[in-house]
Amino acid sequence: MGCGASSPALAVTAEGKGEGEEKNTEEDGxxxxxxxxxxxxxxxxxxxxLPHKRHSDVSENGQGKHPSFGSNGVDxxxxxxxxxxxxxxxxxxxxxxxxxFAKLQHEYARFLxxxxxxLGSARDSPEATDVIDAFSALPPKKPKLEIRAFKSxxxxxxxxxxxxxxxxxxxxxxxACHCSSEESWLPTLQTAQGKYIxxxxxxxxxxxxxxxxxxxxQMLSYIKALIVLDLSNTQIKASxxxxxxxxxxxxNSIQELRMxxxxxxxxxxxxxxxxxxxxxxxxxMDLRSNGIRGTGICALADAxxxxxxxxxxxxxxxxxxxxxxxxxxxxLDLKKCCLRNLRxxxxxxxxxxxxxxxxxxPNADTDAIVxxxxxxxxxxxxxxxxxxxxxxxxxxxxxxxxxxxxxxWNAGTAGEVPGMPQGYCVLQVNRQTIRTEVMKKSWxxxxxxxxxxxxxxxxxxxxxxxMHSKTVDxxxxxxxxxxxxxxxxxxxxxxxxxxxxxxDDGHCMWQAYHRPSNALKGCxxxxxxxxxxxxxxxxxxxxxxxAARAYDLVAAKKDGDKAGLNFEGAEKSIGxxxxxxxxxxxxxxxxxxxxxxxxxxxxxxxxxxxxxxxLSYLEIHLDSANFLPKMDAGLGTCDAYCVLxxxxxxxxxxxxxxxxxxxSFDQMFRITVPADLDVLPMEIQVWDWDRFDDDDHIGxxxxxxxxxxxxxxxxxxxxxxxVTAAMLMKQSTKLALTPNPSSLSDSEPxxxxxxxxxxxxxGKRLSPPPHLSDLEPKSSLDGAYxxxxxxxxxxxKNGKEQITKVNIRFVYTPSSELNEEE
Numbered sequence: 001m002g003c004g005a006s007s008p009a010l011a012v013t014a015e016g017k018g019e020g021e022e023k024n025t026e027e028d029g030x031x032x033x034x035x036x037x038x039x040x041x042x043x044x045x046x047x048x049x050l051p052h053k054r055h056s057d058v059s060e061n062g063q064g065k066h067p068s069f070g071s072n073g074v075d076x077x078x079x080x081x082x083x084x085x086x087x088x089x090x091x092x093x094x095x096x097x098x099x100x101f102a103k104l105q106h107e108y109a110r111f112l113x114x115x116x117x118x119l120g121s122a123r124d125s126p127e128a129t130d131v132i133d134a135f136s137a138l139p140p141k142k143p144k145l146e147i148r149a150f151k152s153x154x155x156x157x158x159x160x161x162x163x164x165x166x167x168x169x170x171x172x173x174x175x176a177c178h179c180s181s182e183e184s185w186l187p188t189l190q191t192a193q194g195k196y197i198x199x200x201x202x203x204x205x206x207x208x209x210x211x212x213x214x215x216x217x218q219m220l221s222y223i224k225a226l227i228v229l230d231l232s233n234t235q236i237k238a239s240x241x242x243x244x245x246x247x248x249x250x251x252n253s254i255q256e257l258r259m260x261x262x263x264x265x266x267x268x269x270x271x272x273x274x275x276x277x278x279x280x281x282x283x284x285m286d287l288r289s290n291g292i293r294g295t296g297i298c299a300l301a302d303a304x305x306x307x308x309x310x311x312x313x314x315x316x317x318x319x320x321x322x323x324x325x326x327x328x329x330x331x332l333d334l335k336k337c338c339l340r341n342l343r344x345x346x347x348x349x350x351x352x353x354x355x356x357x358x359x360x361x362p363n364a365d366t367d368a369i370v371x372x373x374x375x376x377x378x379x380x381x382x383x384x385x386x387x388x389x390x391x392x393x394x395x396x397x398x399x400x401x402x403x404x405x406x407x408x409w410n411a412g413t414a415g416e417v418p419g420m421p422q423g424y425c426v427l428q429v430n431r432q433t434i435r436t437e438v439m440k441k442s443w444x445x446x447x448x449x450x451x452x453x454x455x456x457x458x459x460x461x462x463x464x465x466x467m468h469s470k471t472v473d474x475x476x477x478x479x480x481x482x483x484x485x486x487x488x489x490x491x492x493x494x495x496x497x498x499x500x501x502x503x504d505d506g507h508c509m510w511q512a513y514h515r516p517s518n519a520l521k522g523c524x525x526x527x528x529x530x531x532x533x534x535x536x537x538x539x540x541x542x543x544x545x546x547a548a549r550a551y552d553l554v555a556a557k558k559d560g561d562k563a564g565l566n567f568e569g570a571e572k573s574i575g576x577x578x579x580x581x582x583x584x585x586x587x588x589x590x591x592x593x594x595x596x597x598x599x600x601x602x603x604x605x606x607x608x609x610x611x612x613x614x615l616s617y618l619e620i621h622l623d624s625a626n627f628l629p630k631m632d633a634g635l636g637t638c639d640a641y642c643v644l645x646x647x648x649x650x651x652x653x654x655x656x657x658x659x660x661x662x663x664s665f666d667q668m669f670r671i672t673v674p675a676d677l678d679v680l681p682m683e684i685q686v687w688d689w690d691r692f693d694d695d696d697h698i699g700x701x702x703x704x705x706x707x708x709x710x711x712x713x714x715x716x717x718x719x720x721x722x723v724t725a726a727m728l729m730k731q732s733t734k735l736a737l738t739p740n741p742s743s744l745s746d747s748e749p750x751x752x753x754x755x756x757x758x759x760x761x762x763g764k765r766l767s768p769p770p771h772l773s774d775l776e777p778k779s780s781l782d783g784a785y786x787x788x789x790x791x792x793x794x795x796x797k798n799g800k801e802q803i804t805k806v807n808i809r810f811v812y813t814p815s816s817e818l819n820e821e822e
Contacts, residue, residue, distance in 0.1 A: 101196055101225055107143040108227055109255055110349045112283040116312040117342055125335055131342045134350060147199030147228060155205040160212035164219040170197055171223055199228030203258075206235040213240045217247030220254070230258045232286075238590030241268035249278035260288040260314075267590035269296030270463070270486055273303035282310050289317040294327045298459040298488040301330035304337040305457075306431075311341050325500035326490025330459035392455035392489065392610055393818060396462065398425050398436060399605040400446035402582070403595030407468045407480055421445075421468040421482060425604075429453045429462040438472045443596055455610070458490045466585060466604060483585025483593040483602055492579045492610045495548035495566045497528070497555070501540070509540040512551035517559045528554040545649060568653030575652070575670030577610040577617070609670075613818050616673040618709065620644060620682070621809040622654055624664045626784070628804060629795060631688035631696055637661065639689040640698070642806065644669055646682045646705075656689045673709050673812075680705040684806055686787060699787035699795070701806050708781055708812050782809045 117128070117135035155163070169175040202208070213236070220226070236244070241264050248254065264272070269292045276282070287300075297315060304310065313334055406418040420441035427434045430453050439445035453462075464487075468480040494500075501509050512528035529539045530550025541547040548566040555563040566574075573580030582603040585593040595602040611617065622642055631638040637659040644652040650671050657663035673680070682703045688696040784805035788794060795804045 104143055104145075104198070105227060105253070105255070106349070107352070108145065109283055109345075110352075111142050112255060113311055113342065113345055113349050116284065116338065120312040120338070125339055128339050128342070131339065131346065134346055135342075145198040145227060146196065147201060148197055149201035149230075150205065152204035152233075153207065155202060155212075156207045157209055157212040157215075160208055161215055164215045167197060167200075167219060167223060167226075171225065196225035198225065199230070200226065201228075201230040202234060203230050203232040204234070206233070208234060210240050210243060214243045217243050217245075220244075220247030221250040223251070224253050226251070226253050228256045229254050231262070232258050233261045236262040236264060236268070238263075238265055238268035238271065239588050242271045242588045245271040245275050248275045248282075251279065252281055254279075255281055255283045257282060257284070258286040259290070260286050262290050264290040264292060264296070265590050266293045266296030266299070266486065267484070267586055267588075268292075270299045270461075270484075273299040276300065276303035276307045276310060279307075280309055284312045284314075285310060286314045287318070288314050292318040294324060294490070295461065295486045295488050297327050297334075298330050298490065299461045299486065301334050301337075301457075301459045302461050304334055307337070308341055308344060311338050311345065313338060326458040326488065326494065329457070329490075333457065333459065390454040390456050390613075392458075392493075392612055394429065394453050394455050394462065394489065394492075395450065395609040395611070396427060396429075396453075396464075397450045397607040397609075398427070398447050398464065399607070400444065400448065401466055401585070401602065401604045402444045403597050403600050403602050404443050404445070404466070404482060405593055405595050405602060407482070409470070422470070422472060423482065424467055424469060425449075426465045426467055427451055427462070428465075430455060430460055438469045440472060455489055458493055459488060461486055461488050462608070464604065464606065466602075481588065483587055483604070485583050485585060485604055485606065487579065487583075487606075487608060489610065492608045493577055495544055495551070495576075496564060497551035497566075498544050498547045500544075509542065510544045510547040511540055512547040512554070514551055514554045514558065517562045517564070526554070567651060568655075570655040572666060573607055573609070573668045573670065575619075575668075576672050577612065578608065578668075578670045580607040580668075581605075611813065611818055612672075612815075614815055616675070616709070616815045617813045618671050618673050618680075618705065619811040619813075620646070620669045620671075621811070622665045622667050622669065622684075623807040623809065624662065624666075625686060625787075625806045626662050626804065627795075628661045628663070628686065628698060630661065631698065635659070638663075638698070641687055641689055643685040643687060644682065645685070646671060647677075647680050675815075677709070678706070680709060684785065684808065686806060697790050699789050699804065701785035701787050703781060703785060703808070705781065705810065708810055709814075783807070 114135045117131050165175070220229075231244075236259060248257070259272075262268075264287065268290070269287065272285075272287065276285075292300075292315065297318065300313065300315070304313065315331065315334070401423060404421050404423060407421045408416045409419040410416055420443060422438055422441055423445040424438040425436045425447060427436075432453055434451050436447045436449045439447065464485040466482040466484075468482055470479075497512050497514055499511055499513060501511050503509060512530070513525040514528050515525045527539050528547070528550040529537055530541070530546065530553055532538050532541055532546055539550075541550065552563075552565045552567055555565060568574070571580045582605050585602045585604055587593050593602040594600070622644070625640060625642070628638045628640055630636045638661055639656055639658050640660065640663045641656040642654040642665065644650075644654075646652070646669075650669075652669045654665050654667050657665065682705055684701045684703070686698040686700070688698055690696065784807045786794075787804040787806060
């Protein structure tokens with residue numbers, strides 16, 4: 001065989017033929033390999049001759065341009081198959097073949113839809129009774145398909161290249177093949193010259209790498225007669241899935257795609273979600289056992305909200321991850337989307353193909369199929385499905401990235417040279433795309449931009465892509481992707497490690513699951529137990545906050561300093577419906593991006609704030625403390641941290657600032673305020689951290705937040721607010737959201753400061769820090785609060801009263817304002 005490769009075993013599968021049957025010669029016994037000038041014949045007439053000819057990398061014929069896998073690299077191929085065109089009028093025999101294939105495609109679609117209605121996931125839904133009754137009358141007869149099934153461990157990249165050449169030659173006899181007829185490695189395909197090959201089964205062929213899948217993607221973008229594609233057990237990773245998604249998005253014939261038992265992960269599932277948004281022919285997709293976690297399942301659900309053709313999406317044997325209640329909602333909505341598509345396809349596929357022409361009104365799709373040279377898609381996009389009402393609003397603040405990797409620059413005659421990236425971010429959420437400005441060459445770009453968007457469901461995904469642009473003023477289509485961050489809304493809505501459980505009696509309870517931070521793949525989660533409000537040790541809690549505290553107790557005990565907790569930590573934002581951290585960037589292969597500093601991953605700093613339109617929110621900004629007493633003997637310093645006791649429910653702990661008498665915390669704590677809450681007191685405790693001894697209580701400050709959350713006719717008692725330089729720096733971010741800080745009254749809540757941008761607004765660049773003379777408190781409660789000792793006395797230094805303060809700001813966002821903006 002050519003290229004030093006042995007011929008893989010080939011199994012021909014068709015109705016009435018056993019799979020695994022080999023067919024190497026014509027029915028009359030003539031050897032195709034030894035006679036390259038023979039012309040093949042069948043019952044339908046004479047077929048084109050077989051001799052192979054070498055052409056250029058891109059061949060042009062009556063049917064347009066198609067790819068050829070030559071030695072000029074993938075760039076020429078990509079540019080060739082992206083410009084498919086047709087010229088001239090179709091021949092009568094071509095119209096006949098297109099019509100026959102359109103009938104076969106229609107009948108196989110009926111078979112798949114019947115399978116989805118009778119045996120698919122939609123059958124479990126009580127709302128699917130009418131669909132099941134409608135399709136139960138259809139005979140479960142599978143149409144005859146020409147399927148080529150390759151035996152396991154027989155394909156590699158070289159043989160895949162020849163396979164793609166052979167299949168493209170079936171579409172066009174003038175296609176340029178890179179082997180002579182003596183070197184032809186699949187003579188069975190030669191016997192079908194002029195016919196369509198309807199299916200490829202390449203399962204259990206792990207030797208095919210990303211190069212082979214790239215050639216398959218090129219073939220899929222051109223071939224128009226493939227209905228079934230089976231790539232199961234081929235060890236497809238996220239990078240291969242990204243490549244296949246390019247070809248599948250441009251394909252208009254495949255109806256059944258099977259990719260089970262691979263290694264797609266959530267990143268690969270995100271690539272497949274792009275296929276669902278673009279493809280209009282897929283009816284069945286099998287993604288079982290691919291290691292897809294919560295974010296990947298949510299990405300597929302987000303894409304299915306736009307897809308109107310897929311009737312069966314199999315996601316069994318995939319792990320949903322920790323906070324999985326929103327993933328359960330995504331799986332339930334996936335079934336609803338499949339059922340919706342089944343109903344939409346009833347009018348089209350309940351009737352056989354022959355009866356479609358008997359309808360009084362002509363079918364535009366069928367007429368288009370007959371008029372074209374090759375069979376196009378049987379489906380079109382529809383917008384008849386009413387969108388869901390928006391339940392949330394999302395505020396995304398992109399601060400910057402750190403340790404980005406080197407990128408390739410085109411230096412003209414010098415060729416491609418590595419250099420510093422010019423990064424910008426692209427934010428995609430709820431069918432919206434917003435971009436930041438391009439930062440000049442920097443390893444650590446700072447954007448400091450904020451975006452707002454409306455959210456319909458908790459399983460929607462926010463995708464942030466860090467891109468590299470060669471110019472600062474414009475964005476080009478060929479910009480390089482550096483890394484991607486995918487965060488589902490459910491991750492922001494839920495506490496860490498907490499999931500919602502629906503009991504058999506319909507009562508909703510909360511449960512906490514913990515997984516060690518250094519756990520290996522396959523580690524089992526443990527159920528966290530804690531005390532409820534009655535003091536009993538349980539594992540099911542009535543509120544999510546109680547379950548989150550049980551998680552913190554277990555995580556702090558097992559993970560120590562590495563534990564990521566819900567109510568304490570070093571993050572800038574802690575609390576309800578907020579997610580603020582430095583996230584790792586993931587490449588197209590699903591692995592973390594390694595930055596320019598060897599061994600250090602690239603990160604992006606993002607803050608997500610979710611606003612439930614039915615709730616009110618209160619944000620407490622802990623800025624700094626001043627003139628703390630010396631607590632560490634011999635060092636004359638203090639390792640301070642704060643504990644915030646808000647009402648009878650919420651308790652937060654700030655980060656520890658080492659060796660400082662004027663610590664700067666720069667943290668925000670966020671809670672939801674019930675509508676029936678009458679009184680909301682708050683106590684701020686300042687403690688000194690000790691490694692070996694018990695922590696020392698330095699002092700406490702008290703504040704009544706009730707006037708801020710309850711509008712009264714009588715203004716609250718005012719007090720003198722002390723504005724320090726530390727407060728000036730910490731308030732710069734929030735002041736950027738206020739159009740005119742001087743217009744705010746001390747007796748009114750800071751309405752303007754709490755508003756988030758409209759969903760249609762562009763990214764807003766946060767303003768630089770203002771001058772001290774321009775800084776005014778946003779509410780009557782903003783300012784510096786005096787600390788008193790645990791005994792209730794003032795601090796005394798050298799016989800004089802010492803001014804010890806803690807600086808706090810408040811932002812209250814009532815639900816009425818969110819609904820007005822919406």
